[in-house]
Amino acid sequence: MPNEIITTLSSSIASMQLNLFDFVVEKPKFDEVLTRRFQRSEITRNVNKNLNLLSNNHFEYLNPICPNCNSNHVIKQEYHERNPILADSGPQKIYLRRYKCKSCSKKFTTSLDSVIKPHHRYVNxxxxxxxxxxxxxxxxxxxxxxxxxxxxxxxxxxxxxxxxQTIEVEKRITNTITLYSGYYAYDEQYIRLNGKRHYRLTLYDTILNIPIAEEIAPKRTTEAIKRFIEESTKNQPLIAITTDHFRRYKRIMDKIGVKHQLCIFHLFKMIGNSVHKILKSKNVSKREKITLCLYFTDIKNIFRTYNEETSINRLETLLDKFKDIPKVLQRYLTKKILPDFQRLTHFMISPFIQRTSNKVENYYRQTDPNQIKKIYKTIKGILSYLNQKMKKWTAKHGKNINTQ
Missing domain, CATH: 1.10.10 (Arc Repressor Mutant, subunit A)
Known part of the structure; x- marks a missing residue:
């Protein structure tokens, strides 16, 4: 890092004024002189290629041109002193030449904006x-x-x-990828801002394996979720979305007009929680518990295939024994699986539709674990953090897959 400033300046500065001590016993080398003048400085950006570096860190334009009228009829004036902090070198004095345009009478100063912004002390x-x-x-x-x-x-x-920490939008960040696959997973994570409950809305491209948009909302209303998905996929393909089993999602996806896949993992988890309570009960016999587990496995097997016909056959075989099925599983069959069977089997028809929303769940675990999701203060603060996480995740895990 300490040598980056030397490489940058040696290719950017048009000329440099030498001092007598630069001539020791042989002809001075440009890079060595720069090293002595800006030793240990860490500036990685290009400066104006028409700059002239004089002794004692005085900068001026080699061929000054008025930025207001583009005239080259310019007269030199005094130097303006600045005291930037150059990384581990600490504060240093530099001097920037001022000019006055004879054509428009405007004044301007030698610019080092690519190195340090006006009125700032710390370099970029x-x-x-x-x-x-x-x-x-x-x-x-x-x-x-x-x-x-x-x-x-x-x-x-x-x-x-x-x-x-600059974020251009107030409540949403979007990925820089210009073309999405059209196959997504949607989920939410609750967070606390100054102790108040908010929701982190996330739309995740399951084919490219990247988040495409995130928004912080005070409430997860139907209107807010629908607007977020539609605006995030504007002018982009929108084919299918995988979600968990929150009741509101079915109505939202129907309004949007997208194929809606319900997460199989969450289905098994819901049924498993009910089964687990019975298995812990001392009032249920061992035989009944074994029967419960066997029928639960039969229900899982309905969705452990990528062939829709096989899935339907397994369901029909199970329904033939409906009276023998434990009541807790009967309720899930009649109130959940049969009404939502199409939403549970979209993944069997298209290989691009994800059967679970695990990818976005994993993204949450990696970017915002439970121990820190309650310590944010402002929306801008969390979006600044999530924006950087989105960039890093996209660079590390993103895939370039053409699904068309």
């Missing part, structure tokens, strides 16, 4: 490194300041770090 590399620090895991603003102190020897204030 600090805000660049902030993204990397956030991607490794959640940290408070003050903790991030401690990380900067550890790695760079300088600790920006928590308010300064907060300003570097």
């Amino acid at each position: 590399i600090y805000s660049d490194k902030l993204e990397s620090l956030i991607q490794t895991g959640y940290r408070s603003l003050r903790k991030l300041g401690e990380d900067f102190q550890t790695f760079f020897g300088n600790s920006p204030s928590h308010t300064t770090i907060k300003k570097w």
Whole structure:
């Protein structure tokens, strides 16, 4: 890292003024002179290629042009002093030449915006490194300041770090991928902002294996969920969505007009919870418990195939013995499986439709585990964190699969 500034400047600065001590016993080398002047500085961006670097860190344009009228009739004026903090080198003095345009009478100053923004003390590399620090895991603003102190020897204030966390939207972030597959999983996670319950809405592309949009909503109303899905998939394919068994989802997906796959894992989990209570009961005989487990396995086998005809045959065989099935399983058959059979078997017809919403569940576990999802303060704060997590996840786990 310390040599990056040398490489950048040597390819960017048009000319440089040398001092006598630069000539020791042989002709001075450009890179060696830059090393002495900006030793240990860490600036990775390109500066203006028409810059001229004079002695004692004085910068000016080699061929100044007015940024207002593009005139080259410009006169030089005094230098403007700045005191930027250059990573672990600490504060340094630099001097930027000022100019006045003779054509439009406007004044302007030599720009180093690619290195450090106007009215800022910390060079841009600090805000660049902030993204990397956030991607490794959640940290408070003050903790991030401690990380900067550890790695760079300088600790920006928590308010300064907060300003570097720029999110363009107020309640939603979207992925930069321009074309989605059309096959998604939708889920929600509850979080707390200043102790108040909010919901993290997530639409996940199950083919590309990436989140495509996330939003923070105070309530998970039908209107809010429908709007989020429609706006997130605007001008994008929308073929199928896999969700858990929250009752409201069926009505929402029907309004949107998309194939709705109910999560098989959640179905087994719901039935399993009811079965488990009976298995723990001392009032149920061992024989009844064995019978319950066997019929529960038969229900699972209905969905343990990717062939719809096989699934229907297994269901019909089970219904032939309906009177022998334990009542708890009869209720699930009549109130859940039969009414929603089509929603439970879309994955058997199309290989691209996911049978479970496990991918988005795994994304939640990796990006926002339970121990930190209650410590956020603002919507902007959590979206800043999730935005970096989305970028890292997309780069690491995203797949480029053409489903058309």
